[in-house]
Amino acid sequence: MNQSVRAVHPSWVALPQQQTDKPTVLAFLLARFPAISESIWRQRIQQGKVHWQDGELITELTPYRPAQRVYYYREVVSEPHIPLQERILHQDAHSLLVFKPHFLPVTPGGSFVNECLVARLRARTGIDSIVPVHRLDRDTAGVMLMSVCAASRDAYHGLFRDRKIHKCYQALAPLTPALQRQVPQGWLSAPIGWTVKNRIERGEPGFTMRVVSGVPNSHSEIRLLAVKDDIGLFELQPITGKTHQLRLHMQSLGMPLLNDRYYPALQPLQADDFSRPLKLVACELRYHDPISGEPRHISCDGFAAELESGC
Template sequence: MPNLTANNLASHTTSAIAAQPSYIVLPRDSELVGKSYPTVLAFLVDHFKQIDASVWQQRINDGKVHWQNGELINADTAYQATARVYYYREVQAETKVPFNEQILHQDNDTIIVYKPHFLPVTPGGNFVNECLVHRLRIATQIDTVAPAHRLDKDTAGVMLMTLNPHTRHAYHQLFLDDKITKDYQAIAKVTPDLLAQLANNTCELPLHWTVKNRIVAANPSFTMQVVEGEANSHSEISLVAVNNGVGLFELSPITGKTHQLRVHMQSLGMPILHDRFYPVLQPKGPDNYDKPLQLLAKRLRFCDPISGIEQDVECQGLDLLAMS
C-alpha cells in the first residue's frame, strides 16, 4: 500500500541544479517575427526574460549549456536555427517533498507507480530534482523513465510511466484512443440541499451526475473556468458515502482537460476539500502538508499494447472518516 505519511513533516529547502538537462529548439528565422540573434546566448537572454543575463553567462562559463551532441556552447557560439540547445535548470531553494512514491508494477516497458500528493511529475517552477521522474530514475537506475500521461502536483494516485523509448508511443496511443480507464476518488462538503434530501429520504445513495461543459483557461492562465459553448469536457461523478456533511465521490473523467475533475466538482457546488485553486484561488505560499487536496487517482485499467496482459492496478483509497 502507498505510504501516505510524511517521513518528516518539517520540510526544508536547498539550492539545486537539475540532474537531467532541459532543451529548447532554436526557432527558424520565419518564426522570429522580425528578430534576429547573432549568438545562442543572445537568444537565451531574450527568450527567458525572467532569468538575468548574468545567469546565462555564468551557466555558459560553467559548461552547463551545450548542443545535442554534447559540444559546449560559449558566449560567441553562432545561432543555428532548428538546433537543440540543452541547459540545466537551477533554483536557489528547492523544497524537499516529505512523502514517498511507491512502485506498484514494473516490466520491461513500463512502471506503474503511486505518486504522493505535493510531488510534481516533471521539473517545473521551484522543483528541479524533487519530481517523480527524477526519483524513479534514481530508484531504478533507468534514465529513460518518462510519464505516459499527466497528474497534477496536488493530486495523488496511480500513474503509468514508460521505460522504453521504442515502445513509448504505444502507451501514449492508449490515451489518444480512449483505451485506458482511470477511476478517481474525491472528498468534498455536500451541499445543504442534498444533505436535507438524504435526511428526509427523498433521495438515496449513490447519487450520480453526468457533467458535460466547456472548460477554457481563466485568469491567471494556470486556472480553468466553465464558459458557454459546445462541451469539450465530460466526467461521470457519483456520491457514494456521506459522513458528518462530508461526502466520498467516485469520478471517471471521460475527457482529459486540465483540472477537469476539480472544475466539474466546483460546477456541482461541491469543490474538492483543500483545493487551493477552486472555487477561489488562494494566495501563493508553501504547501500545507497537513491539508492535501482530497483527490486521488485510485485505479488504472488497460490492456498492455506490447505484452497483451490486462493491467488493473489500484492504491489505497481516501479516508472519509478522517475528513469528517
C-alpha cells in the first residue's frame, strides 16, 4: 500500500450554467461533494490543488463562473495495488483498443486515484488526452475503446450512441437444475438462447442495480455454448448498455455469474481476492472506424479453455 496518494492527473467538474445559489466555487464544491469535508477542500485550495482549465488557481473567495471547468486532484490516504496488467491491442492517432484486467477501475473513484486504466495508459503512452468511450465495471475484464483526440471523440461516442458497434461477452455461471437435466456435457451443437428484456433501475445501496416491473429499458441476447459438470459457458450480447445489465440478466435467468460479489446477494466489503475474479469478460468489439472507415475486429481470450480445464 502506498501512503498519502495523490492523483497524477486532475479530475474536473463543470459548473452548471443555471446555478444561482452558490456565490463561490468553494460553496459549489461543498454542495457537489458532500462526502468531502469543508476543511479538506480548504486545505486543497490553500495548497494550490484546485484551479481553472488554464491553470489559474482558485481561492476560497473565487466567484462562481457558470459553464467553466474546475480542476482538482483527488487524494486518498492509501491506494490498493492491482497486480494485473493492461495490454494495448491497437493504437492510432485517434483511438486505443486495450485489454482491461479484472479488478482494475477504468477511471479514478473510491480508493483508486492512479491505479486505474486511464491513469496507467496516460503514464505509459505520455498522452494526457486519453479518455474512455464506454464503461466497463471494475470487476469485469475485457476489450475497451479509448479516445485519444478530443476533436474526433464524439465520432467514437457515436458508435455506441447509434448502436453501430458489436459487443460480445463470455461468462461462466452454474446451470439451473432443469438445464443440468436437459443439456449434454461439452460443446452444444445447437446453442440454447434467451432474449432478456426488463427494466433496470438504481438499487439500494446506490452502487447496485435491480430489476423492477415496468416498461423494459434493457435488452440482452444470451446463448449457452458449452457445459462442464454444472457450469455453463455463455455468450452474451448487450443490445442496450445499462449498468450491471449482463449480471442482472443472468441472475434473472436463475444463473448468477460465478464470483459475483453483488448479485444475487451483496457480499460484505472485503479486500479483493485476485484468485476469484468475476467470470465475465468483454471478449470482442467489432465496428468500422468512424475516422478511417477501416473495419476493426479486436478480441481477447474468453473462458473456453478455463471451462475445459475445470474452471
